[in-house]
Amino acid sequence: MKKLALLVILLISFTGTAFSQSSMDEEIFKTLRGNASMNVVIVVAMLILAGIFFYLFRLDRKLNKLEQEVNEGKKS
Amino acid sequence: MLRNWWKFLGVLLLAYSIYAGLATPLAPGIISAKSSATYTSDSTFTVTVFGYNTRFQTEQSGLHAWLMNNDKPVCAIRVEVIDETHAVLHFPPVAPIKDPLFTLKMHSTGDGLLVMENAIWTADTVTAGLTQVCQPKVASEDQNYHAYPFRYILYESIRNLFLHVPMWFAMIALLSWSLYNNFRYLRGFNINYDHRAHESVKVALVFGMLGLITGSIWARSTWGAWWVDDTKLNGTAITMLSYLAYLVLRNSIEDEQKRARVSSIYSIFAYVMMLVLIGLLPRLNDSLHPGNGGNPAFSNYDLDNTMRPVFYAAVLGWIIIGIWISGIRYRMRKLKEAHT
Numbered sequence: 177m178k179k180l181a182l183l184v185i186l187l188i189s190f191t192g193t194a195f196s197q198s199s200m201d202e203e204i205f206k207t208l209r210g211n212a213s214m215n216v217v218i219v220v221a222m223l224i225l226a227g228i229f230f231y232l233f234r235l236d237r238k239l240n241k242l243e244q245e246v247n248e249g250k251k252s
Numbered sequence: 253m254l255r256n257w258w259k260f261l262g263v264l265l266l267a268y269s270i271y272a273g274l275a276t277p278l279a280p281g282i283i284s285a286k287s288s289a290t291y292t293s294d295s296t297f298t299v300t301v302f303g304y305n306t307r308f309q310t311e312q313s314g315l316h317a318w319l320m321n322n323d324k325p326v327c328a329i330r331v332e333v334i335d336e337t338h339a340v341l342h343f344p345p346v347a348p349i350k351d352p353l354f355t356l357k358m359h360s361t362g363d364g365l366l367v368m369e370n371a372i373w374t375a376d377t378v379t380a381g382l383t384q385v386c387q388p389k390v391a392s393e394d395q396n397y398h399a400y401p402f403r404y405i406l407y408e409s410i411r412n413l414f415l416h417v418p419m420w421f422a423m424i425a426l427l428s429w430s431l432y433n434n435f436r437y438l439r440g441f442n443i444n445y446d447h448r449a450h451e452s453v454k455v456a457l458v459f460g461m462l463g464l465i466t467g468s469i470w471a472r473s474t475w476g477a478w479w480v481d482d483t484k485l486n487g488t489a490i491t492m493l494s495y496l497a498y499l500v501l502r503n504s505i506e507d508e509q510k511r512a513r514v515s516s517i518y519s520i521f522a523y524v525m526m527l528v529l530i531g532l533l534p535r536l537n538d539s540l541h542p543g544n545g546g547n548p549a550f551s552n553y554d555l556d557n558t559m560r561p562v563f564y565a566a567v568l569g570w571i572i573i574g575i576w577i578s579g580i581r582y583r584m585r586k587l588k589e590a591h592t
Binding site for chain 1: 270274278283304406407408409411412415416419458461462465466469470473474573577580581584587588591592
């Protein structure tokens with residue numbers, strides 16, 4: 177969990193600096209609003225994908241455990 | 253294979269919504285306009301325009317600009333194009349009729365009509381009125397390109413409509429599915445229905461969490477804060493807490509049938525609370541969210557016809573994914589019960 181949180185923070189801070197450029201309207205090219213707010217869309221899309229995949233991996237682990245239990249039940 | 257058609261449908265809908273949601277360009281618009289003078293009535297002044305997705309250079313010949321004050325236009329004497337997104341507009345001296353605010357409009361056949369409301373502010377208190385009223389030529393205000401609407405401050409983040417909003421639709425759909433199963437349980441006390449209801453609430457909370465997190469990030473960039481005191485935000489937070497309480501309540505009762513009965517009744521109340529908190533109260537109060545009490549004008553734009561099919565595809569796609577996951581969870585639970 178800690179690693180995931182760190183990754184998210186890194187992602188946000190990275191997109192903040194990656195697109196910043198000196199323009200007459202610096203504010204719109206700074207941090208999260210960079211690239212005319214496209215950065216927000218990218219971060220949001222990444223978060224949703226990460227969230228869903230994290231959830232599916234957890235579900236997968238649960239299923240593995242369950243399969244083991246079922247198999248052991250059959251043997252005994 | 254045929255039995256699973258709805259799963260394929262869900263995947264296809266999501267793929268379409270992600271592709272169309274990211275690939276369609278944003279309509280051209282004006283991001284900023286800066287006036288060279290604080291007082292606009294004594295001498296000519298220039299307005300430096302910064303556009304987005306605009307083609308000032310390509311459309312140079314047909315490009316013209318004007319300022320609107322109280323529905324009266326004042327045309328630019330000269331439009332000096334720097335590059336595709338930068339232009340300097342030269343205006344004659346103008347004194348406002350009433351309000352010291354001017355709306356900037358630009359037009360070219362390729363880009364269509366570009367509008368920036370209240371773009372220029374003047375310190376003039378002279379209200380002699382406009383002297384050089386002109387007649388700007390606008391052939392057609394229709395867009396002749398397929399693009400998402402350009403909205404000030406939102407800009408590209410308008411695409412979040414296909415990501416953030418479907419999370420809530422999926423949550424509400426899963427909670428409705430849970431409610432339906434609660435009723436089915438209470439009719440015949442078949443414990444399977446209670447399990448279905450329980451699993452779909454779990455998945456609904458995942459979508460709710462994703463909706464909250466993505467909404468928080470979007471709010472940071474458009475409203476300026478991670479969390480604002482908005483009726484809808486607080487309403488969803490309370491809804492999610494009441495459904496978390498549903499999970500806690502289930503853990504606290506040992507007997508299976510008793511647990512199912514108590515939690516089914518509780519869940520029905522929680523659903524009604526959700527309808528009031530998410531559906532009703534934001535419409536009665538001011539809210540920063542579109543389509544609610546505060547800013548109804550917003551709603552003309554937030555579901556533009558170019559966005560409508562993509563949005564519906566995303567909503568339906570995520571609902572299907574949610575129901576699918578809750579079905580898998582239910583089957584796993586059945587399997588576990590059969591073997592323990």
